[in-house]
């Protein structure tokens with residue numbers, strides 16, 4: 202079969218997509234491409250548009266536990282028009298010395314996340330430049346001055362360079378976008394949910410950034426940190442790919458280029474409880490958390506041999522510790538900024554496993570994940586009781602997605 206394309210990636214056996222991209226047959230003198238892409242047929246509302254070798258479609262949350270034998274090459278769906286920008290992106294040389302990360306929203310969480318990233322050497326974080334933006338001009342200037350003055354005495358190791366940006370220019374300049382803006386976090390003393398109530402106002406903010414991403418034909422990673430994390434990740438996919446009537450266009454962001462970063466702090470809270478009980482080493486090595494950045498999250502001490510009692514302790518900590526901080530008269534933001542973003546982004550960029558909400562048969566669902574080109578679940582075997590509890594949660598969230606109008610028409614739960 203013929204290979205098409207001169208770059209890092211090449212298409213195998215799909216002359217029509219190659220022609221749409223303007224990719225001719227690969228000259229025999231060129232080295233073998235790093236990435237070979239084969240066409241796959243499937244539903245672009247439920248499947249990654251571009252998937253790594255070995256990926257195969259599996260129903261609901263089955264993809265969390267293992268992979269059916271997949272092909273040796275990368276695969277792509279040719280039908281969504283937006284896939285072309287990602288194929289072009291894969292064909293370009295990978296950045297040699299770190300990526301450019303843009304942060305929109307420098308409040309409590311965004312400020313701590315930016316501080317952590319600005320203080321981490323590029324060699325360790327994979328971040329070469331940090332572009333910052335906040336709608337509040339004085340707050341932006343303040344954070345620019347603060348972050349720019351992070352330095353190490355007599356140290357020649359490179360820290361990320363900090364630069365100001367704007368919504369109009371950032372998608373032309375960055376490889377990774379972090380959405381940490383909000384119109385407002387519910388104040389101290391709020392009883393009950395403090396996340397889902399932010400959906401409508403933050404979704405409206407997000408739409409502005411999605412429009413800018415579309416105008417720039419942005420091929421980078423779109424990461425959501427603001428609450429409700431998982432529903433805003435879902436909204437990024439749905440809203441960027443809907444026409445005025447709510448029908449799927451396939452022109453927007455690819456589902457595997459979006460993720461919600463909020464499971465990191467949930468796992469951090471579970472681990473803190475494990476440490477208190479003396480179980481940390483075991484839990485860190487064998488446990489994991491699943492589900493949303495909300496009071497529905499589940500944490501397990503050992504995926505293969507879970508203890509019901511220990512998993513309950515961890516789950517309770519993950520669900521409730523933010524309320525403990527609130528109860529003391531403070532909003533929680535240090536654990537979130539560091540665990541969900543500062544310590545998660547470097548792992549994501551390096552290809553290591555990381556905790557996040559990623560696309561799983563049409564729904565953004567928190568789980569151990571892997572990237573960085575396609576952010577998808579990192580399959581891990583688990584005991585039947587873990588699978589059952591997680592499948593039950595997945596189905597409840599799928600129904601909630603339908604109620605919130607977060608699924609495309611024709612996608613029946």
Ligand SMILES: NC(=O)c1ccc[n+]([C@@H]2O[C@H](COP(=O)([O-])OP(=O)(O)OC[C@H]3O[C@@H](n4cnc5c(N)ncnc54)[C@H](O)[C@@H]3O)[C@@H](O)[C@H]2O)c1
Nearest residue numbers: 306307308309310335336382383426427428462463537541
């Ligand atoms: N993912 C997690 O782990 C996690 C954990 C805790 C909180 N959160 C969420 O993170 C979000 C931020 O929380 P926070 O405490 O930092 O809020 P905050 O109110 O301190 O900061 C929000 C910032 O967003 C800015 N902003 C508002 N509109 C903007 C726009 N259009 N463009 C750019 N910036 C804009 C504001 O000026 C402000 O600086 C909230 O939704 C919060 O619930 C996430």
